[in-house]
Amino acid sequence: MFRSLLKFLFLLITAVPVLAQKKYSFDQICERTSVHVIPKDIPKALKKADSLYMSAHEPLEKVKSLILVAELHHFAGEFKKSLCYGENAYSLLNQIKDAEWITRVNGFLAKEYRLVGLYERSKKYTLLGLKSAGQINDPGKRSEAAGLLNQELAYYEMELGNFPNAIPYIERSLREFEKNDPEYNDRPAAASHQMLGYVYFRLENYDLSEAYYHKAESLLKEDCCILGLIYNGLGGIRLKQKNWKEAEVYLKKAEKIADSSRSLKLKKAVYSNINDYYEGIGDNFKASLYAVKYVRAYEDMDARSREITGITENVLKPHKKSAHISVIKNTAIIVLLTSLVGIIIFFRIKQKKQRSKLRNIIRSQIQLIASQDEALQVKSSGGLEFSNISVEEVDDKDNGGNKKKNEPLMTQETETKLLELLEDFEKGELYNNKNMSLSFLAAELNTNTKYLSYVINQHKNADFKTYVNRLRINYIVDKLINDDRYRQYKISILADECGFSSHSKFASVFKAVTDFSPSAYIKHLDAEAQPDNTHFRENN
Structure with a gap:
């Protein structure tokens, strides 16, 4: 009996550190995969994240691994998949009590929906995140989360064009970041200053805009999307001032970052400004090249938004191990989807x-x-002006002939045939040709300019x-x-x-x-x- 008791005590003493080690190991692997593997090898990181999910037993561990997978797909530019996994993590939040991770999941979804242009959904998750952020025990993490979520509210106002309304949210985000170690929050603070630079640019306060852009620039130590937006903003200010030389310097820096970035928003903004720059200096050829780049970035962005627009909680496929949704909830989701489709139609x-x-x-x-x-x-037509004289009248005056006024210049058959050819011409898009002229079209229709001009004057008014x-x-x-x-x-x-x-x-x-x-x-x-x-x- 005494021997059995000793064995039990030994197992109890050793079980606690083993369990603690397992939990620490899970978090450690998550962090290592996120920080060290993501930039180097996304497929490898996805395999690790999937194995983490398979080994997860607690709802919180499942949430962490799902968000890790979602972040990996975000880095790969696969926003549809990142949203699917993010929504799957969100469906498990009612099973956990961790305010930090509840806030993190809501913040992730708020950012993702904003990036694909679904601003109302983004605002929904932002407000949920702010609600849970106030319950985070760690003051530093609480302030950081509140700062980032206030940025999201500012983005929402900016996308609606309510630029003055965005300023209080950005200033609030900066106050939250200042509560923490300034060096740790350099990048989020730089983002807030860049946002203020953009807001004051749209409000046409270019001096204040430039000051905030330079403040943001001073906080960043390496190239990133935020720095690309800063250089583009400074270039935009110089375009407004018609300072072409300095505009070119800033826009070249912005283009270098945009070309290597996955951000379609950055590419679109930069190519738009460079197009304006070349139009401003009269280089129409280069302006047209960047117009094409701008259109491609816009169309890629539009395609991505259209792909995501139909996604709601009911079409986000659950992870293979997280399909613990009740029949009642599935039925409600199907009804919601049917209603949504009906509304869209x-x-x-x-x-x-x-x-x-x-x-x-x-x-x-x-x-x-x-x-x-x-x-x-x-x-x-009865005056002395010659701008509206028909072709046959000009010929009478030029040739001094004896034709009667309004005498047909050609046979009825020729006139009818030319009208048919003009109808075909109107159905196509040849008239958009930049080389279009009367002689050009006459050659295309195998006729002469007098006949063509006559028919257009007589029948097209x-x-x-x-x-x-x-x-x-x-x-x-x-x-x-x-x-x-x-x-x-x-x-x-x-x-x-x-x-x-x-x-x-x-x-x-x-x-x-x-x-x-x-x-x-x-x-x-x-x-x-x-x-x-x-x-x-x-x-x-």
């Missing part, structure tokens, strides 16, 4: 009807302008230039109505798309045809399609 149908209505208004407007031009042409410009504006109006990506493009890119040689010429013709400036027209379309309007803003 309803808004899509409503949006299509709105666009169809708007398109009809524009068509009617274009026809009205065409009829007004025709009336003006008839009214001025316009001279050649007006006729082509209307087709181009009609084309870009269709794009703006039917493809919301075009509303995010710079006006110079829209001008280039439909063959105009400059931003100003395009804007002038656009307003002549539609009675709206391009920016006002796009703003009107965005207002019509507000439920589906999610995008990042750039330095203007």
Whole structure:
């Protein structure tokens, strides 16, 4: 009996340190994988993280390993997977009491949803994170979490364009970071100063903006996404000041970081400013190259947001070992998904009807302008001006012949054939060619310029230039109505798309045809399609 008691005591004494060692080992492996392996070998790190999940027994250990996997997918640029694992970790939070990890999971999801443009969902998790952050026992960790979450609230206000509202949140984040070791919080504090620089830039206070950008720059010791945004912001200020030399220096630094970064937001902002720089110094060729880079970054960003938009808790697949969700919860999720799909379909149908209505208004407007031009042409035909004289009248004056006024210049068959060719021309996109001219089109249609000019004057109620410009504006109006990506493009890119040689010429013709400036027209379309309007803003 005494022997058995001794054995029991020995096992009890040795069990406690063994269990403690196991727990320490789990946390240690998590930290080592996150800090040391992530930058070097993501597939290797994923294998380690998966084995950690398989060996996890407690809900908190499962949460830690799921967030580790989510962070790995974030580093790999796989935001859909990072959100799936983050949401799986979130589903286990009701089983743990650790305020620090509850805050960390909510903060991770807030950041991920912001990065893919789902700002309302980001705000939801930010507020949940702030609620749990106040319950963290460690003062340093409590302050750091509160600072980062206040940054998220500031980002939310900035994305909505409420820049003055963002300032108190950023200042609050800095106060929280100051409670800790300043050196430890250099990077988060630099991010807050960069945000203030951007906010004051948008508020057109360029002196204060520059001061905050330089403060942020002084806190960073190596290249990173934040430093890229700082250089881009300083370059943007120099663009506003038309200081092209210094703008070039800053933008080259920003481009170097952007090209090696995974951040599409950084790439998009930098390429936009470099495009503005080359437009400013009159290098249209290089401006067009960076316009293409800007569009690619925007489209990649848009594609990523569209891929994520449909994700909600009910479509995030659970990890193979964490499928402990009740039948009632699954049923509720299915009902929620069905309702969500129904709402999306309803808004899509409503949006299509709105666009169809708007398109009809524009068509009617274009026809009205065409009829007004025709009336003006008839009214001025009896005067001494030669701008609206038909081809056969010019020939009579030039040749001194005996043709009667309005005598046909060609046979009826030739005229009919030319009209058919013009109809085919209108259905294509050749009119967007920058080399388009009367002689160019005549060669394409295998006719001469007199015949072509005559038919356009007689049947299209316009001279050649007006006729082509209307087709181009009609084309870009269709794009703006039917493809919301075009509303995010710079006006110079829209001008280039439909063959105009400059931003100003395009804007002038656009307003002549539609009675709206391009920016006002796009703003009107965005207002019509507000439920589906999610995008990042750039330095203007």
